[in-house]
Amino acid sequence: xxxxxxxxxxxxxxxETQVARLRETANRVYAINPFYQKKFDELxxxxxxxxxxxxxxxxxxxxxxxxxxxxPFGLFCVPMxxxxxxxxxxxxxxxxxxVGYNQNDMDVWGEVMARVYTMSGTDANDVVHNGxxxxxxxxxxxxxxxxxxxxxxxxxxxxxxxxxxLMLMRDFGATVLACTPSFALHMAEVxxxxxxxxxxxxxxxxGIFGAEPTSPGLKAEVAKAWGIQYHEVYGLSEIxxxxxxxxxxxxxxxHIFEDHFLAEIIDPKxxxxxxxxxxxxxxxTTLTKQALPIIRYRTGDITSIIKEPCKCGRTHARMESIVGxxxxxxxxxxxxxxxxxxxxxxxxAEGVTLNYQIIADKKGHLDKLEIQVEVSDDIMTDSVGEMExxxxxxxxxxxxxxxxxxxxxLVEPRTIERSMGKAVRVIDKRK
Amino acid sequence: MSKRVEQxxxxxxxxxxxxxxxxxxxxDAKVSIETINLVEAGDFGILRMVTNNAANTKKIxxxxxxxxxxxxxxxxxxxxxxxxxxxxxxxLQEIDIxxxxxxxxxxxxxxxxxxxxxxxEKAIGILEADGVMVKDAV
Numbered sequence: 001x002x003x004x005x006x007x008x009x010x011x012x013x014x015x016e017t018q019v020a021r022l023r024e025t026a027n028r029v030y031a032i033n034p035f036y037q038k039k040f041d042e043l044x045x046x047x048x049x050x051x052x053x054x055x056x057x058x059x060x061x062x063x064x065x066x067x068x069x070x071x072p073f074g075l076f077c078v079p080m081x082x083x084x085x086x087x088x089x090x091x092x093x094x095x096x097x098x099v100g101y102n103q104n105d106m107d108v109w110g111e112v113m114a115r116v117y118t119m120s121g122t123d124a125n126d127v128v129h130n131g132x133x134x135x136x137x138x139x140x141x142x143x144x145x146x147x148x149x150x151x152x153x154x155x156x157x158x159x160x161x162x163x164x165x166l167m168l169m170r171d172f173g174a175t176v177l178a179c180t181p182s183f184a185l186h187m188a189e190v191x192x193x194x195x196x197x198x199x200x201x202x203x204x205x206x207g208i209f210g211a212e213p214t215s216p217g218l219k220a221e222v223a224k225a226w227g228i229q230y231h232e233v234y235g236l237s238e239i240x241x242x243x244x245x246x247x248x249x250x251x252x253x254x255h256i257f258e259d260h261f262l263a264e265i266i267d268p269k270x271x272x273x274x275x276x277x278x279x280x281x282x283x284x285t286t287l288t289k290q291a292l293p294i295i296r297y298r299t300g301d302i303t304s305i306i307k308e309p310c311k312c313g314r315t316h317a318r319m320e321s322i323v324g325x326x327x328x329x330x331x332x333x334x335x336x337x338x339x340x341x342x343x344x345x346x347x348x349a350e351g352v353t354l355n356y357q358i359i360a361d362k363k364g365h366l367d368k369l370e371i372q373v374e375v376s377d378d379i380m381t382d383s384v385g386e387m388e389x390x391x392x393x394x395x396x397x398x399x400x401x402x403x404x405x406x407x408x409x410l411v412e413p414r415t416i417e418r419s420m421g422k423a424v425r426v427i428d429k430r431k
Numbered sequence: 432m433s434k435r436v437e438q439x440x441x442x443x444x445x446x447x448x449x450x451x452x453x454x455x456x457x458x459d460a461k462v463s464i465e466t467i468n469l470v471e472a473g474d475f476g477i478l479r480m481v482t483n484n485a486a487n488t489k490k491i492x493x494x495x496x497x498x499x500x501x502x503x504x505x506x507x508x509x510x511x512x513x514x515x516x517x518x519x520x521x522x523l524q525e526i527d528i529x530x531x532x533x534x535x536x537x538x539x540x541x542x543x544x545x546x547x548x549x550x551x552e553k554a555i556g557i558l559e560a561d562g563v564m565v566k567d568a569v
Binding site: 375377381382383384387388409410411412413414415 | 438440442443444470472474475477479496497498500502529545
C-alpha cells in the first residue's frame with residue numbers, strides 16, 4: 001500500500017513540484033528572515049533566480065551552528081502566535097538546537113509519518129507500540145501522531161521499563177513496534193528469558209526503527225530476534241523529526257519524501273555535488289515547512305542516493321542507510337574512509353575488541369594508515385602465530401572491503417586513550 | 432600432585448620501558464620469577480613466565496590492568512650432560528611441540544615444553560614412563 005499519490009508521481013512531476021516549492025520557500029525566507037536575506041545577498045542571489053532544480057546549488061548552506069547562533073527562535077519565519085509546538089535537542093555539546101512547527105508543519109509531519117507507517121503495512125487494524133522517548137525529542141510524538149493519522153491504535157509507552165513494556169506488548173497485542181533498534185534488541189533479549197518460543201506470546205509483524213546509526217548486522221539481528229519485517233526510518237529534528245525517509249518491504253534503501261524534502265549529495269570538503277549514486281554528505285532543503293524552513297541543511301550524514309524507481313511502485317529517490325558522519329571522513333591516498341566502515345570490519349574480526357584508533361600519517365608523499373586495535377582479554381593468546389593470523393585477517397578484510405592498505409597494530413587491552421569516556425577514533429597527523 | 436605447571440603469558444606492545452613496568456610491579460609485590468622468556472614479533476611480543484604462585488601473580492597484574500593468560504606447560508629436569516635434551520625431545524616425536532625454553536637453575540638443567548592442552552597428559556605419561564623427571568606444579 002502507498003499512502004499518497006505523490007510517492008509514485010513521474011520524475012518530471014516530482015521535479016516540477018520541487019522547483020515550484022523551492023522558489024516559494026526561498027521567497028519566504030528571503031522576505032522574512034534577516035539571516036537568510038544576508039546570506040542570499042552575500043552570494044548575490046535572488047529567489048527568482050531559481051528556475052530549475054539544479055539552481056538549488058546557488059543557494060547558501062545552513063549549518064547546525066546557525067541554529068545555535070540564533071537560539072532559540074531566531075530562524076523562525078512565522079510569528080510565535082502561529083507556532084503550535086517546539087522541540088529541542090538535548091544540547092549536551094553547547095546550546096540546544098530548537099525547532100518550531102505551525103499547524104501546517106504539524107500536518108506535513110503527520111502526512112510523512114503516515115507514509116512511513118503505510119510503508120510498513122500499518123493501518124487501522126494495527127496496534128502500534130511506541131517505545132520512542134516522549135518529550136522534547138521528536139521521536140516519541142512524531143511516531144505518535146503518524147500512527148493516529150493512519151488510524152492505528154497507539155500505545156504511548158515511551159522509553160525504559162523493559163519488563164512493563166513487554167507486558168503491554170503482549171497484553172495489548174502490539175503488531176507494530178516503533179523504537180530504536182538497540183532498544184528492540186534489548187527487549188528481545190529480555191523477552192527471550194521466558195523461553196526460546198517466546199515469540200508465540202507476541203503478535204508483532206513489523207518494526208519501524210531509527211534514531212541511531214545502525215549496522216546491517218544489527219538490523220538483521222533485530223529482524224531475526226523478533227521475526228519481523230525491519231523498516232528503517234531516517235529523520236532529524238532540524239528538518240522535521242522522523243519522517244524524512246523510510247525503507248519499504250523491497251529494499252534496504254530509504255525512500256525520501258521528495259515532495260517535502262529536496263535532498264542533495266555533496267562532497268563534504270568542496271561543497272560540490274557528486275555524481276548520482278556516489279557517497280557524500282546529505283544536504284536537505286525543506287519544501288513545505290513554514291515555521292522553520294531550512295535551506296540546504298548540512299546534515300553531516302554520509303549516504304548516497306539513487307533515483308531508479310522501486311519495485312514497490314514508489315518513484316521517490318532512495319538513500320542508503322547512513323554510513324558515517326562527514327566530520328569523521330578521512331581521505332587516504334584518494335580513498336574516502338569513514339570510521340564506521342573500519343568499525344564494521346573490526347566487529348567481524350575475532351580476538352579483538354571494538355576499541356580501535358585510526359592513525360593517518362605521511363610517509364614521503366604517500367599517506368599511510370595505521371589501525372590500532374585492542375586485543376580482547378579472553379582471547380589473549382599465548383601464541384605469536386595466532387596473534388599474527390588475527391592481524392593479517394583484519395588487514396585482508398580492510399583491503400577487500402574498503403580498498404585500503406592499512407597496517408593493523410594489535411595493542412594491549414585498555415591502552416587506547418579515551419577522552420571523557422569516549423574513545424578518540426581518528427588521529428590525523430597529516431594536518 | 433599435578434604436573435601441569437601454570438605459565439603466565441602477557442601480550443606486550445613493543446614499546447621502550449614496557450617490560451620494566453611489568454618487572455617493577457612483580458618486584459614490588461615480591462613475586463619470585465622462576466623462568467622468563469620474551470618472544471618478539473614485530474610491533475608486539477609475548478612475555479612468558481613461571482612464578483612461585485601463578486594465581487597470585489595474575490591477580491597482582493590484573494589489578495594493574497594487565498591482561499594475563501594462564502597456559503599449562505610441562506617442566507622437565509635433566510642432567511647437564513650431552514644428549515639429555517635430545518633424549519627428551521626424541522621421546523615426544525609424535526607430539527607437536529609448540530615451543531620450548533630453558534629454566535635457569537644452579538645444579539640441574541631444566542626446560543619448559545609447551546604442547547597442545549589435549550596432548551599434555553599424554554606427553555607427561557610418555558616422559559615419566561621413560562624415567563624423565565617431570566616437575567610437580569607448585
